[in-house]
Amino acid sequence: MLNPRQNIALHRRLQNGLALGLITLAMLVVTVPLFLILGTVISRGIHGLNWSFLTQIPKPIGEVGGGMANAIVGSMTLLAVASLIGVPLGVGAGVFLAEYGRNKWGNIVRFTADVLNGVPSIVIGLTAYALVVVVQKHFSMLAGSVALGIMMIPTICRTTEEVLLLVPQSIREAALGLGIPKWRTILSVVLRTASSGIVTSIMLAFARIAGETAPLMFTAFGNQYWSKSVNQPTAALPLQIFTYAVMPYDEAHQQAWTGALVLIALIMFTVIFFRFIASRGAIKGAS
Amino acid sequence: MQTMPEPVPSDTPGDTQAHKTADMPRRELAVVPKRRLEMQEHVWADKIFRSLMVLCAVALLAIVGLIVAELIKESQLSISKFGFRFLVKQIWDPVNEDVGALPFIYGTVVSAIVALIIAVPLSVGTALFLTELCPQRIRGTLSLLVELLAAIPSVIYGLWGIFVLAPFLRAYVEPFLAKYFGWTGFFSGPKYGYGMLAAGVILAIMVLPLIASRTREVISAVPRVQREAALALGATKWEMLRMAVLRNARPGILGAVILGLGRALGETMAVTMLIGNRAEISRSLFAPGNTLASVIAGEFTEAVGNIYLSSLVEMALVLFVLTLIVNALAGLLVWSITRGMPSRALA
Numbered sequence: 001m002l003n004p005r006q007n008i009a010l011h012r013r014l015q016n017g018l019a020l021g022l023i024t025l026a027m028l029v030v031t032v033p034l035f036l037i038l039g040t041v042i043s044r045g046i047h048g049l050n051w052s053f054l055t056q057i058p059k060p061i062g063e064v065g066g067g068m069a070n071a072i073v074g075s076m077t078l079l080a081v082a083s084l085i086g087v088p089l090g091v092g093a094g095v096f097l098a099e100y101g102r103n104k105w106g107n108i109v110r111f112t113a114d115v116l117n118g119v120p121s122i123v124i125g126l127t128a129y130a131l132v133v134v135v136q137k138h139f140s141m142l143a144g145s146v147a148l149g150i151m152m153i154p155t156i157c158r159t160t161e162e163v164l165l166l167v168p169q170s171i172r173e174a175a176l177g178l179g180i181p182k183w184r185t186i187l188s189v190v191l192r193t194a195s196s197g198i199v200t201s202i203m204l205a206f207a208r209i210a211g212e213t214a215p216l217m218f219t220a221f222g223n224q225y226w227s228k229s230v231n232q233p234t235a236a237l238p239l240q241i242f243t244y245a246v247m248p249y250d251e252a253h254q255q256a257w258t259g260a261l262v263l264i265a266l267i268m269f270t271v272i273f274f275r276f277i278a279s280r281g282a283i284k285g286a287s
Numbered sequence: 288m289q290t291m292p293e294p295v296p297s298d299t300p301g302d303t304q305a306h307k308t309a310d311m312p313r314r315e316l317a318v319v320p321k322r323r324l325e326m327q328e329h330v331w332a333d334k335i336f337r338s339l340m341v342l343c344a345v346a347l348l349a350i351v352g353l354i355v356a357e358l359i360k361e362s363q364l365s366i367s368k369f370g371f372r373f374l375v376k377q378i379w380d381p382v383n384e385d386v387g388a389l390p391f392i393y394g395t396v397v398s399a400i401v402a403l404i405i406a407v408p409l410s411v412g413t414a415l416f417l418t419e420l421c422p423q424r425i426r427g428t429l430s431l432l433v434e435l436l437a438a439i440p441s442v443i444y445g446l447w448g449i450f451v452l453a454p455f456l457r458a459y460v461e462p463f464l465a466k467y468f469g470w471t472g473f474f475s476g477p478k479y480g481y482g483m484l485a486a487g488v489i490l491a492i493m494v495l496p497l498i499a500s501r502t503r504e505v506i507s508a509v510p511r512v513q514r515e516a517a518l519a520l521g522a523t524k525w526e527m528l529r530m531a532v533l534r535n536a537r538p539g540i541l542g543a544v545i546l547g548l549g550r551a552l553g554e555t556m557a558v559t560m561l562i563g564n565r566a567e568i569s570r571s572l573f574a575p576g577n578t579l580a581s582v583i584a585g586e587f588t589e590a591v592g593n594i595y596l597s598s599l600v601e602m603a604l605v606l607f608v609l610t611l612i613v614n615a616l617a618g619l620l621v622w623s624i625t626r627g628m629p630s631r632a633l634a
Contacts, residue, residue, distance in 0.1 A: 100341070115614065
């Protein structure tokens with residue numbers, strides 16, 4: 001005769017093992033696409049990666065060679081101008097929320113930031129089209145930067161707020177107690193203490209917009225040549241990858257894979273670079 | 288500077304004070320009138336600084352206001368011409384200016400639901416593994432891997448989808464599904480590789496890290512005593528997870544899932560590249576479809592005629608409202624479990 005208690009224990013043990021096994025399996029399955037995607041991008045992209053890819057502009061399909069130099073420079077300029085718009089506004093709004101926004105108004109701004117964070121990128125692109133392209137009457141790098149800059153704001157704003165709230169209140173009080181005015185306390189003490197966290201938030205926002213394609217389609221538009229000013233349409237890496245990916249030619253696909261490799265490398269490089277700067281320059285004493 | 292990092296730069300009063308405490312009182316007394324003057328300047332500087340920060344916050348409000356205003360303004364033409372029927376019409380004939388958004392709403396919602404069906408069990412499993420089972424040593428690496436998944440640009444997901452995922456689905460997954468689950472009607476018809484299923488799978492991979500990281504936050508917010516109590520009563524590890532962790536975290540996990548839904552609804556590039564872009568409603572997931580976001584991406588630059596353009600903007604408006612509702616719901620649910628605490632404070 002089986003002991004019923006032992007039987008239940010066995011059943012529970014089996015169930016336990018099965019469930020834990022499934023949880024572990026889920027973790028493994030989730031990592032698979034990452035390796036597959038990175039692996040494919042590297043193995044297919046590396047074939048087309050050479051000096052001319054990085055220094056030449058695209059050649060018409062059918063001709064050998066050509067590169068994405070204009071798209072690489074275009075992407076960098078777009079991101080730089082977008083950061084000029086997004087970083088000050090985002091950090092400023094974050095400071096407002098953390099230092100002045102513990103009230104009803106702060107809650108409204110917080111809610112709005114979350115709304116903006118949830119707005120699909122294509123809708124932001126459409127808005128930038130209506131606000132900049134329609135007014136200027138032509139596609140431009142500026143319009144693309146406005147779209148990307150808007151997308152940076154909510155991420156930077158909310159993360160900055162979180163980081164500033166981690167700065168101990170006693171540090172603020174110490175600074176204020178020494179007779180330092182509040183604005184100076186925020187700038188030189190609070191923001192500096194939180195600087196590495198703020199850099200991380202900017203980096204997160206940057207990584208989010210660096211690969212964005214949808215908001216650029218009706219703003220920066222793309223360009224087969226060098227663009228000479230912010231008022232001209234410009235090529236961008238993600239746009240160029242998209243254009244090549246949907247073309248029915250093998251050479252175009254090769255260019256798309258290499259472009260993807262360069263884009264991923266660019267994002268990773270920037271993220272690591274900023275991490276390095278942040279870890280060297282930041283003051284971490286307080287936290 | 289090298290030995291002791293100072294939180295205060297040396298040119299501010301705080302630094303000098305530390306070194307010259309002895310002669311401070313005398314100096315203070317001597318400069319009282321000047322101090323008072325400085326105080327007034329401080330008040331002004333504080334006000335200016337404060338207004339600058341307020342300005343940034345107002346800019347944020349203004350941007351969202353502008354988005355809403357532009358969407359409503361530009362879609363006026365379409366709204367007045369088609370009215371409410373726009374949302375329930377199946378016809379997509381922009382040349383004859385007769386359009387309806389139903390196929391796109393259907394495609395948006397169905398592709399997102401397919402994505403969630405795949406992503407939710409995987410991401411909850413991942414979150415449980417990372418918070419409860421994972422050995423401390425590899426936790427950092429594994430969570431970095433999951434986060435890297437979120438850093439891959441949408442267009443690269445699309446590229447990979449076109450050349451790797453779609454052929455794979457066509458050759459292996461779709462025949463399998465058609466053979467064993469064809470009777471449901473969801474898996475029948477010609478196997479292109481492209482279509483709802485492909486879009487759903489790629490969306491699932493893309494929303495996974497988001498749902499997983501939010502679920503982790505929620506799970507970490509479950510008090511430790513709950514776990515200990517369950518274990519003390521003799522629960523196995525899984526019983527503890529089910530009864531103490533998952534049950535407590537349920538509203539928050541639901542919030543994380545809805546947040547993922549919001550992201551999936553608005554995702555554009557990867558979906559455009561994989562869904563097949565056909566304005567049809569079909570029961571089979573193998574069939575091509577289209578979503579609100581991808582029809583805007585695909586047709587906006589080619590759209591001729593004011594009605595056509597305006598109807599595309601109205602689709603953006605529908606998408607905006609849809610994501611707004613979904614995100615508000617998610618925010619409410621996540622808040623209900625973390626009580627508005629900033630996420631990092633939980634860690």
